[in-house]
Amino acid sequence: MTPTQLRAFATVVRLGSVKAAAESLDVTEAAVSLHVGQLRKELGDQLFSRTGSGLAFTPGGLRLASRAVELLGLQDRTVLEVREAGAGRRLLRLAASSLFAEHAAPGLIGRFADRARDLDVELSVHRAADFEQLLVTRTVDATIGPRPATTEGVVRSTLFLNYQIWAVAAPTHPINRATPAPNVLRDQVWVLGPAAAEDSGVVPAMLHRLGVPESKQQIFQSHAAALDEAKRGRGIALALSFVAQPDIARGALVQLPGRLTQAQGSWNVSILGGGRATPAAEEMARFVTTPRATQAMLRGRAIAHGRFKPAVHVTLWS
Structure with a gap:
């Protein structure tokens, strides 16, 4: 499970579609689908399915969505803290x-x-x-x-x-x-x-x-x-x-x-x-x-x- 995969999945959850996530991340829809597919395979969970009214998430998909946002936030914050620490700042x-x-x-x-x-x-x-x-x-x-x-x-x-x-x-x-x-x-x-x-x-x-x-x-x-x-x-x-x-x-x-x-x-x-x-x-x-x-x-x-x-x-x- 990589940050890139989590970011792709979190963006799909936030925007409600693979197409919108691809546009937001400035990548192809195939790239977003690949990242989501890798998560599905690793976790053994479908995560979400497409319905006539949008995406329907599994309980595991909802749990991953919540955890992905937290992990990505922690990653971004860690990068920022390392840079600040290098400059002697907090x-x-x-x-x-x-x-x-x-x-x-x-x-x-x-x-x-x-x-x-x-x-x-x-x-x-x-x-x-x-x-x-x-x-x-x-x-x-x-x-x-x-x-x-x-x-x-x-x-x-x-x-x-x-x-x-x-x-x-x-x-x-x-x-x-x-x-x-x-x-x-x-x-x-x-x-x-x-x-x-x-x-x-x-x-x-x-x-x-x-x-x-x-x-x-x-x-x-x-x-x-x-x-x-x-x-x-x-x-x-x-x-x-x-x-x-x-x-x-x-x-x-x-x-x-x-x-x-x-x-x-x-x-x-x-x-x-x-x-x-x-x-x-x-x-x-x-x-x-x-x-x-x-x-x-x-x-x-x-x-x-x-x-x-x-x-x-x-x-x-x-």
Whole structure:
């Protein structure tokens, strides 16, 4: 069983056809079929068969598909680690929710990179629903955000910070004239960051609880951009309390009163369990729970981007 065979099979599984896999890998269909045939012969399993509605996988084929992705991810990561080690560098691949990545990651990574000068951090933004798969396939080394729903022992999660989300608006916004009723809130324009477009999380849960229709939601490329729109009186925003507090203190924003206009969430750091996490991931999991890390996260906006830019690579994943 070779990496080339596994990559061919994994691509067939991902794309659903030999033809599509061949195009993706830039090889002939005959080459893909040959690799799959060699796996079938070695493993004594048909792996999949063609049906009128696509490919039907055997239980063994499904098991191989899962293992192939994990093995290929480990191979890619090993190659990367060897190259980094040859250059005297280590790499930590960190996946985070959009809220954390925008508002807390700068401070955390800046402080963490100061402690480990030989470490580069690659930060990417993902849906929380994908965290477990990203860890299991070793696409990333650690995730920060909601706790992944996973089998005990597969992923080790540690809660390190509870946070609050507040509904805020400009002082001149008409909504501030009285405690807003649910039906009044539903009729307002809501200016929102990327977290509102996710399938789950504190922000989508708040919007669902309020019954805000999609027609009333304006989603911007960042939470900061949405907050700026709120300051201009163009709608209601949902913001982290520690982000909104300075603007509230200056009188640029007002927190809306009421139980429906606030919610609590939590950030967890998650790594592979059973001693399978990388040393860098273990270091991050320990550091993120320290008071120094918490202070850095809550003051993240004050840390200049240029301070940690050379050690951090940011990727936005749709």
